[in-house]
Amino acid sequence: MVIDGRNIAKSIREKVKSEIFEKxxxxxxxxxxxxxxxxxxxxxxxxxxxxxxxxxxxxxxxxxxxxxxxxxxxxxxxxxxxxxxxxxxxxxxxxxxxxxxxxxxxxxIKDVDCISTYNMGRLFSGNPLYLPCTPYAILTILKSLDVEYTGKHAVVVGRSNILGKPVAKLMLDLDMTVTQCHSKTLNLEEYTKTADVLVLAVGRRNLVGGQMVKKGTIVIDAGINEYNGEIYGDCDFQSVESLCSYITPVPGGVGPVTTSIVLSNTLEAYKNVIKNSNGKTS
The missing domain is CATH 3.40.50.10860 (Leucine Dehydrogenase, chain A, domain 1)
Incomplete structure (x- = not known):
């Protein structure tokens, strides 16, 4: 099943808009x-x-x-x-x-993408001020599915400080067992074929093909690659889709949800700034 990221994003936007206008x-x-x-x-x-x-x-x-x-x-x-x-x-x-x-x-307090060392430290210590937008979008997509993640195996391909590492932390918080791979991993297929949930976050077109994915896997493709004027993810969508229980398209998957998380985090930042300025609004 192809996950409609735009529909998930719309739901988030409507909640943010409603709170902003009502209050x-x-x-x-x-x-x-x-x-x-x-x-x-x-x-x-x-x-x-x-x-x-x-x-x-x-x-x-x-x-x-x-x-x-x-x-x-x-x-x-x-x-x-x-x-x-x-x-x-x-x-x-x-x-x-x-x-x-x-x-x-x-x-x-204004770092809505959680990229400072301070906020990243809070995230990994289990007391986040905000969740980084793209990892939070991936978490939101996973939670929208009717799936029990406890004990499942997540494989995250990518280790950047802004995506790969924090998304692995969020998978751990879902009580999943997490394997972190990256561009230098040898025999990547050995790991991707064991994944119940496969998160791709490298930025390399067609990094993962159908022969690298087991049947029933959930694939969350956060890769963005431009080729001949078109946008692609990190997986070869055509060869992978038929094997997956769920898969995000690129575009139309993680991207729209990430943009809506920016809105949600900005609203939270507004409330935090107001709280820390003794209730004064601007």
């Missing part, structure tokens, strides 16, 4: 984009449109490859601006930027 909230999200990565620009515009549809004011700030100082100055301003409740940085940042330093400079 007269005014959340604001700042999005920082650096460099000339075309995908980042597209994702930023997608978030802005989604925000407008639910009553969140979104502002985008653009910087060139050699404007890290300006980027840092704006980030510092946003950190202390009481009218801004969430901050999101589009990735990847240019190689000329010190990405980890930038992530760690985000005010944790």
């Amino acid at each position: 007269n909230y005014h959340p604001k999200l700042a999005i920082l984009v650096a460099g000339n990565d075309e995908a980042s620009l597209i994702y930023a515009n997608t978030k802005i449109k989604a925000c407008a549809n639910v009553g969140i004011d979104a502002y985008t700030y653009f910087f060139t490859n050699d404007e890290e100082d300006k980027f840092l100055k704006k980030l510092d301003e946003l950190n202390t601006d009481d009218s801004i409740h969430g901050i999101m940085i589009e990735m990847p940042l240019p190689k000329s930027y010190d990405a980890q330093r930038i992530y760690d400079l985000i005010n944790p």
Whole structure:
């Protein structure tokens, strides 16, 4: 069965919109984009449109490859601006930027994608302020299925700090046994064929084909790859789909849910900022 990520995303958006309008909230999200990565620009515009549809004011700030100082100055301003409740940085940042330093400079209470070391530490210690958007989207998709995950085997292919590692943590929180693989794993097929739940998060088109998946597997494809003007995931969808009990398409699977989680986390950030500013609203 192909999972309709757009339908799951719609449900999340409706809940966020309802709460914002019923309680007269005014959340604001700042999005920082650096460099000339075309995908980042597209994702930023997608978030802005989604925000407008639910009553969140979104502002985008653009910087060139050699404007890290300006980027840092704006980030510092946003950190202390009481009218801004969430901050999101589009990735990847240019190689000329010190990405980890930038992530760690985000005010944790406004870090709606949970990319700072502080918030990542809270996540792995079991006391998260927010869940990172794409891993949270994957968790949300899994929870939408009528499946008992306790004791099942999850194989996560990918080990990035922003996706592979945190999603493995969330699978553990579902009481699953987790194997983490990556681009350097030898004989990857030996691991993927044992997965009850297979999460792909590498960014390599056709990394996993039908011969690498056992029948009945749940495949969550979070890979994004552009090829000949088309968007693909990390699995060869045509050869894998017939073997799966559930599978997310690319596009239309994890992506729309991730965008809706940005909205949900921004609303939570608004409530956290208000709570920490003695109830004052902006």
